[in-house]
Amino acid sequence: MTDIILDVQNMSKRYGAFAANTDISVSVGRGTIHGVIGPNGAGKTTFFNCLAGKVRTTSGSALLDGRDILRLPQHARPGLGIGRSFQVTSLFPELTVLENLRLAGQALHPSSGFVFWHHVHNSGPDVENAGSVISRIGLRAAPDTLVGELSHGEQRLLEVGMALMARPKLLLLDEPTSGMGIDDVPNMTNLLRSLRGECTVLLIEHNIQLVVDVCDRITVLQSGRVICEGTPAEVSENEAVKTAYLGEGF
Numbered sequence: 001m002t003d004i005i006l007d008v009q010n011m012s013k014r015y016g017a018f019a020a021n022t023d024i025s026v027s028v029g030r031g032t033i034h035g036v037i038g039p040n041g042a043g044k045t046t047f048f049n050c051l052a053g054k055v056r057t058t059s060g061s062a063l064l065d066g067r068d069i070l071r072l073p074q075h076a077r078p079g080l081g082i083g084r085s086f087q088v089t090s091l092f093p094e095l096t097v098l099e100n101l102r103l104a105g106q107a108l109h110p111s112s113g114f115v116f117w118h119h120v121h122n123s124g125p126d127v128e129n130a131g132s133v134i135s136r137i138g139l140r141a142a143p144d145t146l147v148g149e150l151s152h153g154e155q156r157l158l159e160v161g162m163a164l165m166a167r168p169k170l171l172l173l174d175e176p177t178s179g180m181g182i183d184d185v186p187n188m189t190n191l192l193r194s195l196r197g198e199c200t201v202l203l204i205e206h207n208i209q210l211v212v213d214v215c216d217r218i219t220v221l222q223s224g225r226v227i228c229e230g231t232p233a234e235v236s237e238n239e240a241v242k243t244a245y246l247g248e249g250f
Contacts, residue, residue, distance in 0.1 A: 006063070006064055006200070010060040021050065029200070034202050034219065035215035039222060042224065051069070083199075085176060097147060102130055104165040136164065139161065153181060157191065185207065227244060228241050
């Protein structure tokens with residue numbers, strides 16, 4: 001039996017009469033890459049926002065290693081091993097690659113990491129970890145390169161790197177190839193493949209070929225509900241999924 005790291009049961013999010021998510025149940029195996037796909041407006045980002053704590057759920061549970069995270073505040077969840085990247089890049093373009101990564105590392109221990117009257121040292125565990133992450137994500141830019149000078153594809157890789165600074169056991173990636181040129185996608189694909197076994201990845205992505213290539217299992221949402229879950233081969237043959245994606249190239 002697969003070791004389950006994240007077990008979501010009957011999770012719903014309502015805004016008045018509107019149901020963004022309805023009774024979503026998903027089980028994510030440890031060390032796997034699990035894709036979440038669906039047409040625009042299917043409720044995918046709401047699902048991620050609930051797991052990350054950005055919005056409060058209406059009902060349901062989400063157990064991370066047996067602990068229900070849905071009642072915890074957003075700031076408490078990274079400490080439990082949840083990392084996240086966003087659909088729109090959330091970097092500091094006026095800072096260097098190293099500084100962006102170091103800030104991500106310092107955020108895990110704010111009481112000691114954000115003491116603004118102390119001198120900033122160019123050594124220490126955050127800097128050492130940043131160097132490892134730069135190599136890990138395959139970023140060719142020098143550590144002292146301003147992030148605003150990076151290509152969009154390089155910025156997307158760096159954002160995954162910032163999430164990796166927390167050494168997460170569960171990594172939430174919201175459309176990591178969004179806005180990428182076709183030549184940049186293979187770099188992200190290779191990075192995602194390399195993460196298998198290092199941490200568990202829960203991935204929202206519109207690039208269906210990437211999802212099929214890298215994911216162990218896929219959950220399909222439509223109108224805020226799960227309509228299918230299975231291996232890439234099982235999902236690609238599901239008639240409900242084909243109907244949901246008519247006109248979207250599935």
